[in-house]
Amino acid sequence: MKLLTKSRIIVIRARAYAQFEDYTLNGANGKYTVIHNADTRRCYSVDLHARTCDCPACEKEGYCKHCAMVQLEEVVRERHEQWKAEWEAEREAYCDRYAKY
Numbered sequence: 001m002k003l004l005t006k007s008r009i010i011v012i013r014a015r016a017y018a019q020f021e022d023y024t025l026n027g028a029n030g031k032y033t034v035i036h037n038a039d040t041r042r043c044y045s046v047d048l049h050a051r052t053c054d055c056p057a058c059e060k061e062g063y064c065k066h067c068a069m070v071q072l073e074e075v076v077r078e079r080h081e082q083w084k085a086e087w088e089a090e091r092e093a094y095c096d097r098y099a100k101y
């Protein structure tokens with residue numbers, strides 16, 4: 001398996017981001033099932049820890065848009081948790097400050 005160039009990785013990621021809404025991702029902690037919404041037979045298992053996806057593209061190149069989608073999903077979830085925690089803290093501070101009025 002040849003090593004991917006940076007520009008090849010960028011192309012794969014761009015494709016993943018462009019098609020992100022066309023797929024459903026089920027899973028957590030790096031292990032996901034990535035299902036094509038319009039054709040559910042196109043369903044792939046991604047394991048980020050093992051750096052694998054069972055699609056033909058990943059078998060050939062060792063990276064694919066499904067892996068990129070899982071990486072994106074994990075960033076989104078992490079940010080969401082961060083945002084939720086910040087929002088909770090802000091809400092609590094607000095309630096403490098204005099509870100006496």
Ligand SMILES: [Zn+2]
Pocket residue numbers: 044053054055056057058064065066067
């Ligand atoms: Zn794949």
